[in-house]
Amino acid sequence: MSTLAHTMMTAARHAADSGLAGPGELDRYPYAETPGSDRVGVPHWDGADIELSRVGRRAAGSRGRGLHGQLVQQLGQMIVSGDLGADRPLVPEEIGQRFEVSRTVVRESLRVLEAKGLVSARPNVGTRVRPVADWNLLDPDIIEWRAFGPQRDDQRRELGELRLTIEPLAARLAAGHGRPDIQQRLTDMVEIMGHALGQGDAITFARADHEFHALLIQVAGNRMLEHLSGIVSAALQVSGSPITACDRPSETCVAHHARMVEALAAGDATGAENAMRQLLTVHPEVERVVPAPREH
Template sequence: MTTRSSPSSRDRGLHWQVINALGQDMVAGRLAPGTILNVEAMSERFAVSRTVLREALRVLQSLGMVQPRQRTGTQVLPRDSWDLMNPQVIVWRGRGPEYFTQMRELLELRLGLEPVAARLGSQAADAQQITSVRNAARTMVEAAEAHDGPGYLEADVAFHTSLLRGSGNQVIGHFATQVEAILRTRVEEARYTITTWTPAAARQHLDIAEALLGRDADTAGKLTADLIQATIDEFVMEAPRPS
């Protein structure tokens, strides 16, 4: 009896390289909606087998970015078909020309969700969850004072993901994955829009943590809304104007 061999580590690496390259090309507009992907050309471009290519296209199809068409081939789909909340799509958009659009869109979404998470968390979060939020805020203060950008970012990610997961609402908590993805685009973002970190901003995070600790729902919600609104305002000021 023959057994089916599992993909080699090399094939898995090539598989991801193809997915990443094609996804980035679609986000950047190099592969425009309606484009029919030529399997032969892609196989030659990436020097991969058709099997690797088909697996990569299946992943992109699961993200709503391509769709097989009978008699024509695999077609690139428009943005409104994409899974824009998928962390990988967020990363691709964060690297490309849609960075500013995506930041605004997700900040507006966060403005609706995170103050609610803070209000709920002030009542629902257990001691360990509140401690996680507070420790992250304290680390942000220390990192800002030490001018430690990477340390600040990691603490910022920990703060917001802990805040969302501590809401007691599993749907809101699920959004933590998307928030982490968008925050991490700052590492690669060369334009440095809304990446300013200061002791004052860090202390705002600490004030939110203290409100959670005091079980003060109104203050926690208001401070969180103020924090995100300030980030939106900064973004609006920094984003390039349409030409």
């Protein structure tokens, strides 16, 4: 195991309170390996969805500060879940009384929700919930709220379809922009994923997987693609559900990542693209996340 990879893998699961790591941040957690971590046992993924969901919720909650952030979170969840509809206006006085906050806090929160496309304020009409077609569905908050609401399955499917469009192209482009430092980093991520698989460590596996895909898109050399993928990457971090390239950690998942690294090192654009496409369509829930083409 490389020195960098070993440093990254010395991880304590209590750092999950910080949420999933962003690109280049996996080695910044002051982890300490648990006793017996060198022993390869039977992986335990039971409850991984729940634990990762808690991670996402904590990370998302930290984005809003104080009463204002809390109210945005509460109202946003109620709107996305359908508890607040367009049948009646959102009256600031009623909201303030219900949540025991000032009118200033209510007004600022409604402005945030308006910027996200969830509500609109008009003279003589008041503030009302807008149709779903007007929502900014790429907003990380809205993605999180959808991921924990009745639209969870739709959210997972749509993110899966978006990734299937973006990431094979990124892999193809990345094969023509080889950088030794990024290549080594990608290799380290695969090594970490393999080690985490043996330990049954779903949190570390997800972090390494996330960084792998973020790095790959960064090295693709397309700024527009990087901008779009940045939105998706942020969405994956706050969504709370394990919408990584692998819906469940597995040897097959690690093998596809390894093949991609090999193709990138060889400058094999087609091979890298195919490896990514297979990676995004082999996991157990492929029928739900990346469905077959719809019949017209």
